[in-house]
Amino acid sequence: MLDYRIIPVTPFQQNCTLLWCRDTGEGAVIDPGGEPDRIVSVITELGVRPAMVLLTHGHLDHVGAAGDLAERLGVPIAGPHQDDEFLFRGLPVQCEMFGFPPLQPFSPNRWLREGNSIRLGSHELTVIHCPGHTPGHIVFFDAEGRLAHVGDVLFRGSIGRTDFPRGNHRLLLRSIRERLFPLGDDVRFIPGHGPMSTFGLERKTNPFVGDSQP
Numbered sequence: 001m002l003d004y005r006i007i008p009v010t011p012f013q014q015n016c017t018l019l020w021c022r023d024t025g026e027g028a029v030i031d032p033g034g035e036p037d038r039i040v041s042v043i044t045e046l047g048v049r050p051a052m053v054l055l056t057h058g059h060l061d062h063v064g065a066a067g068d069l070a071e072r073l074g075v076p077i078a079g080p081h082q083d084d085e086f087l088f089r090g091l092p093v094q095c096e097m098f099g100f101p102p103l104q105p106f107s108p109n110r111w112l113r114e115g116n117s118i119r120l121g122s123h124e125l126t127v128i129h130c131p132g133h134t135p136g137h138i139v140f141f142d143a144e145g146r147l148a149h150v151g152d153v154l155f156r157g158s159i160g161r162t163d164f165p166r167g168n169h170r171l172l173l174r175s176i177r178e179r180l181f182p183l184g185d186d187v188r189f190i191p192g193h194g195p196m197s198t199f200g201l202e203r204k205t206n207p208f209v210g211d212s213q214p
Helices: 036-046 066-073 082-089 091-098 169-183 199-205
Strands: 002-009 014-021 026-030 049-054 117-120 123-129 138-142 147-151 188-191
Touching: 002 036, 014 036, 014 117, 014 188, 026 036, 026 117, 036 066, 049 066, 049 117, 082 091, 123 169, 138 169, 147 169, 169 199
Parallel strands: 026 049, 147 188
Antiparallel strands: 002 014, 014 026, 117 123, 123 138, 138 147
8 A cells, every 4th residue: 555644844834755565665755845955854754765756737836846856866857748848938027027036947857647546555546637736737646555746736625726827727627526525535636836625525515516517
């Protein structure tokens, strides 16, 4: 089974997740937006053997420490979908806009697409392309553990913003309703910010994308 530890980082308190296989100890860091020293400390504390850095999308607060962390750990970076490439090229502008320390553009070692699989030890994550918040946003789904890492697509009681460049509100709603909710009401999800929830709870109560909404 895959285990996890959520590590909120930076003043934005975005959720960086350390995910690992209990059987082998092999793991991945998902969306390291900052504070690489803290993330490495947790990796060491838990005895995880990191194999990769995984990114759900290209916004600064989710990729800010990816390059530094990957270099320190000697691991590749995978994700998101290549439609977010413009965000990686524009990282210096994002840093200036949000008051982050300067960060040079970089590219992941591997772009990911719908249906790709990521193996961690004896377990597998499925890649689901969920555009809307950004055009290249992806979700990592652990079918066996019934756990999804949804980045900024969906939150408890809310949804991702679509007022950033190339955001699309209608497409975001479609991604949630047609690609996430069908995975099952029992699926728990870790959002990019804030507390965990389940798809079932959001279908019932979410004021933006719940079943009661048109």
